[in-house]
Amino acid sequence: MNDEALLPRDTPVQLIDPDGRPVEDAQYSVSSTDVLLHAYRGLVEARRINDQCTALVRQGRLAVYPSSHGQEACQVGASLLLGEHDWLFPTYRDSVAIIARGVEPADAMVLLKGDWHSGYDPRQYRVAPQATPLATQLLHAVGFAHAAKMRGEDTVVMALCGDGATSEGDFHEAMNFAAVFQVPVVFFVQNNEFAISVPLSRQTAAPSLAHKAIGYGMPGQRVDGNDTAAVLAVLGEAVSRARSGGGPSLVEAHTYRMQAHTNADDDTRYRERAEVQAWVARDPLVRLQTYLRAQGVLDEAAEDALAAGAEEIAAELRRVMNADADLDPEDLFRFVRAERSPQLDEQWNLLKGEIDRDQLTDAGGAR
Amino acid sequence: MTITHDDTRVEDAVTTATTQTMTMAAALNRALADALAEDPSVLVFGEDVGALGGVFRITDGLTARFGEERCFDTPLAEAGIVGTAVGMAMNGMRPVVEMQFDAFAYPAFEQIVSHVAKLGNRTRGAIRMPMVIRIPFGGGIGGVEHHCDSSEAYYAHTPGLTVVAPSTPQDAYSLLRAAIASADPVVFLEPKKLYWSKGEVDTSIRTPLDTAQVVRDGTDVTLLAYGAAVPLALEAAAAAAEDGRSVQVVDVRSLSPFDDATVTAAVRSTGRAVVIAEAPGYVSVASEIQARVFERCFEYLAAPVRKVTGFDVPFAPPKLEHWYLPDVDRVLDAIDSLHWDEDA
Numbered sequence: 001m002n003d004e005a006l007l008p009r010d011t012p013v014q015l016i017d018p019d020g021r022p023v024e025d026a027q028y029s030v031s032s033t034d035v036l037l038h039a040y041r042g043l044v045e046a047r048r049i050n051d052q053c054t055a056l057v058r059q060g061r062l063a064v065y066p067s068s069h070g071q072e073a074c075q076v077g078a079s080l081l082l083g084e085h086d087w088l089f090p091t092y093r094d095s096v097a098i099i100a101r102g103v104e105p106a107d108a109m110v111l112l113k114g115d116w117h118s119g120y121d122p123r124q125y126r127v128a129p130q131a132t133p134l135a136t137q138l139l140h141a142v143g144f145a146h147a148a149k150m151r152g153e154d155t156v157v158m159a160l161c162g163d164g165a166t167s168e169g170d171f172h173e174a175m176n177f178a179a180v181f182q183v184p185v186v187f188f189v190q191n192n193e194f195a196i197s198v199p200l201s202r203q204t205a206a207p208s209l210a211h212k213a214i215g216y217g218m219p220g221q222r223v224d225g226n227d228t229a230a231v232l233a234v235l236g237e238a239v240s241r242a243r244s245g246g247g248p249s250l251v252e253a254h255t256y257r258m259q260a261h262t263n264a265d266d267d268t269r270y271r272e273r274a275e276v277q278a279w280v281a282r283d284p285l286v287r288l289q290t291y292l293r294a295q296g297v298l299d300e301a302a303e304d305a306l307a308a309g310a311e312e313i314a315a316e317l318r319r320v321m322n323a324d325a326d327l328d329p330e331d332l333f334r335f336v337r338a339e340r341s342p343q344l345d346e347q348w349n350l351l352k353g354e355i356d357r358d359q360l361t362d363a364g365g366a367r
Numbered sequence: 368m369t370i371t372h373d374d375t376r377v378e379d380a381v382t383t384a385t386t387q388t389m390t391m392a393a394a395l396n397r398a399l400a401d402a403l404a405e406d407p408s409v410l411v412f413g414e415d416v417g418a419l420g421g422v423f424r425i426t427d428g429l430t431a432r433f434g435e436e437r438c439f440d441t442p443l444a445e446a447g448i449v450g451t452a453v454g455m456a457m458n459g460m461r462p463v464v465e466m467q468f469d470a471f472a473y474p475a476f477e478q479i480v481s482h483v484a485k486l487g488n489r490t491r492g493a494i495r496m497p498m499v500i501r502i503p504f505g506g507g508i509g510g511v512e513h514h515c516d517s518s519e520a521y522y523a524h525t526p527g528l529t530v531v532a533p534s535t536p537q538d539a540y541s542l543l544r545a546a547i548a549s550a551d552p553v554v555f556l557e558p559k560k561l562y563w564s565k566g567e568v569d570t571s572i573r574t575p576l577d578t579a580q581v582v583r584d585g586t587d588v589t590l591l592a593y594g595a596a597v598p599l600a601l602e603a604a605a606a607a608a609e610d611g612r613s614v615q616v617v618d619v620r621s622l623s624p625f626d627d628a629t630v631t632a633a634v635r636s637t638g639r640a641v642v643i644a645e646a647p648g649y650v651s652v653a654s655e656i657q658a659r660v661f662e663r664c665f666e667y668l669a670a671p672v673r674k675v676t677g678f679d680v681p682f683a684p685p686k687l688e689h690w691y692l693p694d695v696d697r698v699l700d701a702i703d704s705l706h707w708d709e710d711a
Contacts (some may be wrong), residue, residue: 134586
């Protein structure tokens with residue numbers, strides 16, 4: 001591939017403009033309305049889950065929720081492009097990408113509720129546990145893809161991260177390893193403009209994050225992250241390249257985090273309301289809705305049905321989150337090692353003794 | 368080459384146990400070669416492990432014999448080596464990675480403590496990390512700074528990691544085979560100073576990863592040591608014997624999980640103990656051993672448990688390292704201080 005082919009465009013690829021009108025593009029094309037309708041359902045559900053989880057944090061039912069409100073096109077798009085044997089390596093902000101991959105919403109929230117560190121079996125859904133340390137999961141994705149390539153499997157690995165993660169050393173090492181070994185991985189950076197409070201200008205002096213790709217010898221591309229059709233087209237091309245042995249790519253989505261980093265964050269300290277408001281007009285749901293309506297494949301009745309479906313998901317999530325899980329203290333010791341050590345057995349016996357004594361005391365107090 | 372997911376063992380691998388005299392470096396090389404031959408999911412990678420055969424030649428000849436897909440050089444990036452090993456282990460491989468020197472492993476520390484050690488626990492055992500991180504450790508070879516750290520406490524302190532350090536070619540071989548076969552991640556600490564020490568190796572032996580071993584019998588005092596400190600302990604025991612003291616030596620060997628049973632029984636049998644290790648003594652594996660012995664053997668002890676360790680300073684420059692490293696005299700002084708008069 002020549003240098004030109006590795007460089008991203010000067011502006012993000014866009015196939016549907018913020019007013020829902022199609023944009024002509026020589027290289028990429030809009031998916032079929034069937035695919036986009038399917039994606040739209042995912043967006044509606046993801047938005048409802050994002051908002052429900054934000055509410056659950058206020059009610060004290062989730063310890064924390066890093067919302068991806070506004071980034072649903074990226075998350076749903078990334079998951080929809082993966083086949084049954086592909087793998088997703090998500091971060092803490094990618095809960096709805098995980099759900100779009102099939103994980104039950106309540107299971108996806110186990111980490112954020114605090115019942116355990118991960119609430120689903122990664123092998124069942126081909127979704128790695130959500131990573132909290134930034135960029136570390138990108139290396140796992142590369143190693144996983146490398147192993148798949150060695151075994152001659154056509155697995156593609158989708159590795160997600162944010163703009164802040166691109167400043168980490170592990171980001172660099174992952175890009176470099178992936179390109180040197182030409183492994184089937186797609187690095188998908190959701191540039192939402194802020195790493196907690198620090199703006200993109202403090203993360204990089206590069207023309208764009210996608211420009212970093214050429215330094216590693218892989219193609220980079222920029223995409224309008226609020227344009228579902230463009231995300232599907234650009235990411236889809238990267239997935240195809242990886243699957244056909246063409247190696248890794250870096251795709252940077254330009255999007256915006258509409259809510260604070262988490263409930264613990266006060267975003268009025270670092271960004272103007274006018275800036276947030278300006279992004280409301282670029283909402284990924286409204287844009288796709290307008291397009292699909294203009295195409296004549298989405299009407300009010302269909303919308304109502306989608307909303308009702310999303311409401312059911314939210315109601316089920318509330319039901320599970322409002323119930324206290326039955327937690328087993330022995331779980332603290334069960335999974336630390338494949339074989340439990342005598343030291344861990346000793347410590348479990350100590351805790352068990354404390355619990356038994358407390359229960360005796362409680363029973364005594366009741367008498 | 369295509370690696371299959373099943374556990375087919377290659378039949379033409381070494382099947383008859385042989386006992387041979389070899390160096391610890393050769394024993395480690397043999398262990399890697401035998402594991403690569405027997406299990407197609409085993410991979411060896413790191414910096415300079417290919418054509419060069421590793422800076423200590425531990426991977427000598429492996430690329431030539433098994434091909435570049437089984438033993439390969441990576442970009443110079445320690446977090447990358449361990450981080451990609453995590454993904455490989457998730458996807459059915461058994462990576463055995465080399466960190467070139469102890470202090471060069473620190474960029475990989477986040478991957479080791481945040482992911483290698485925790486993924487099994489986070490996923491309720493759905494994902495295990497069957498990998499070995501080989502780290503040449505310790506001094507005594509005249510290396511300049513950042514080449515001679517004793518970093519074992521960092522790893523032993525981390526729940527989820529198995530940490531072992533061999534002191535003989537036999538244990539180097541059989542502990543490494545056991546480490547590669549383990550479902551848990553193993554930090555495998557190779558005492559550089561002993562790479563060229565020789566001993567008999569029986570390739571049919573597998574040393575469990577959670578056992579200490581009594582390597583010299585004695586009745587007056589127990590020396591507890593691991594890695595390069597074990598030959599030192601044996602030397603000190605021989606010297607003490609000339610003064611009429613009967614000294615027992617235990618090779619602790621498994622730093623985590625720790626073999627309390629063997630160590631406790633040994634110290635109770637003598638009533639005196641000295642822990643010997645190269646690492647700085649403050650908040651160290653040696654201080655943990657000392658504390659465990661106090662807890663379990665207090666009423667059997669005739670004297671406080673002493674420890675002989677490196678000083679609490681960054682590892683010494685080559686021309687000063689003989690002042691830093693524990694030596695026979697320091698061990699003998701510690702033995703002499705164990706309240707022998709009161710006992711008489």
